[in-house]
Amino acid sequence: MEDELKDFIHYLIVEKGLAKNTIVSYERDLKSYTKYLLKIEKISSLNNVQRTQIIHFLAHLKDQGKSSKTLARHVASVRAFHQFLLREKATDQDPSVHIESPQLERTLPKVLNMKEVETLLDSPNISNHFGIRDKAMLELLYATGIRVSELIGLNMGDIHVEMGFIRCIGKGNKERIIPIGQTADKALTLYMKEGRKQFIGKSYHDEAFFLNHHGKRLTRQGFWKILKRLAAEAGIDKELTPHTLRHSFATHLLENGADLRAVQEMLGHADISTTQIYTHVTKTRLKDVYSKFHPRA
Template sequence: MDDQVQDFLHYLIVERSLSKNTLDAYRRDLAQYTHHLTEKESLTSLKDVRRVHIVNYLYELKDNGRASTTIARNIASIRSFHQFLLREKETDQDPSVHIETPKAERKLPKILSTSEVEQLLEAPDYSTPFGKRDRAMLEVLYATGLRVSELVDLNMEDIHLTMGFIRTIGKGNKERIVPLGRMARDALQLYLDEGRSALLKRKKSEALFLNHHGERLSRQGFWKILKKLALHSNIVKPLTPHTLRHSFATHLLENGADLRAVQELLGHADISTTQIYTHVTKARLKDIYSTYHPRA
């Protein structure tokens, strides 16, 4: 089974050009799935997999407290895998064909208020190279709505400060050009002038944002930085690397931005994904009404 999983992952790399994060998700999902088939179902060949085996695995995920979104992602991974095996004539049937995907709960994204964003942006100590880097990263995230993976993947050639935009490669290997506001440009320029060279330590790197080794900062590295800055800024709300992206979209819509424009800026393939932010703005309006209207 391991060889067939590797063949499938190779297909995803060559034919589908999926991102590293998506490939890692497929790899984890299928490793857990094939482990279940061999250990719990005592199967030795993928030709013997039937619908009941997949259903048993999904019930196991549910019993372990996995969210409906996680189960839905696993179903998608399993279905793609079995379709690949059928096309490659490794099996003669697709046991996943009638598996139903659970409806995902649409949870409203957590966002920061504009004052909380200001608190966070002021948290880095930008008298130091690391502080200049951290301030630049936060400013860029809030100014552009980039995903954190897109942020840490930025190279020097992707930044066009004079023209005021950033070039990024998003999901599905799609390129998009995102405008860069004045304050983000100023923070980036300060980092490039006084911070990056100190972090580079005479090394060579095309990466824009560097760690203390002078190498490209990782997503995990950014997450640790964000948690530290959240403590310094006294923000009590749960804060994740996606919070600034959510805040970017919500604040744009609250100030009258067109939904289609926000979709383009975020790099969403489907506008229904962007529409979740309209629910956030309505929820906030209701909270404001309840708090401030004298007869609410």
Template structure:
């Protein structure tokens, strides 16, 4: 069964060009699924899997306190896997075909106000190479709405300061070109002129943002930097690496940007994903009304 999972993952890499993070999620989900089938259902062949076995596994996830979003993702992984087996004639039927996906509550993303963004952008110590790097990273994130994974994978050749844009490869290996504002260009110029060379040391790398060893910065490394800067900026609300991306989209819409344009900038395949930010702006308008209208 493990070999069949490997075949499926190889298919996702070659045919679907999925990102590493998505592949890792499939790998984790299916490893847990196979473990359940083997240990609790006594199944050694995927051809013997029936609908009740999948349902039992989903009940086990729920009993272990897994969120509905996690269960929904597991169903998607299991369904894609069984459809692959059926298509490749490695199985005679698809036991996941009538499994219902649980309804998930769509939470509004947490965002920063423009004042809080300013506080965060001013937090790095500009007198050090690390501060110049951190300021440049934050400016780029807020100016472009890049995912953190896209930010840390930027190479020198992806930055076009004179023309004012960044080239990035997003989900599904799709390229997109994102405009770069003046503040972000200025911060990047200072980092490239006065910070990156000191961080690079004796290494020769084309990665844009580097850690203290002169190597590519990791997601975990960025997350630690962000938490430290949030404390320094006295930002008390929950902050994640995606918060600046959420703030970028919301602030654009609040200032009159077209929803389709924001979709393109964020790299969303489906506009329904982008529409969540319209709910955020409506919620903020309601808060403003309640606070300032004398008859609210």
């Protein structure tokens, strides 16, 4: 099983060109799957897997308290794996063909209101290079709606403040050109002129745009710690995630009349149905405003 899994991961990297995080997710899910087959079902050959064993594996995950979203992701991983094995003639059947994904509970993304966004974005202390960097990151996230993984993946050549845009490589190595506003432009310019050079040390990475105190590319975990600290300092008691500013970006654009297709393009969503969840957010917020302020609500 280990060899088949390695071949599949190689296929995802070389032929499909999937993003690193997506490949890591596939590999983690399928290692869990093959480990279950070996240890629990006592199956040593993937050609012997039946539909029943896959159902038992999903039940095993559910017993562990895994969410419907996690189960659906495992189903997708297992299905893609078995389709690959059949196509490569490593097996003569696909036991996953009639396995259905669990119904997902669609939860609305949590967003900040405009006052909370302004409070958070004004929280970094720009009298030092750490605050200058943090301010630039927050302003850029809210100005463009890029993912945190895309933010920390930015290189020097991706930033074009003179022309008012950034170049971003998203999921599946797809390139996006996203405009930035004057406020983000100003924060980025200050970081480039006064902030970034103070992070550069012996381990200087000449391409990475946002650096940590070691002079290396900032990590996702590093950003997450910064965000939690700044939110606490700003007195924001809402549950924040690294995606919160991305959700807020999309919601505020749509609230102010932006075209759904344009928002989809800026977010890098392959399917517009993913972007449409933000229309539900805006409708919910409108209902809340109506109920709060209309005299006969």
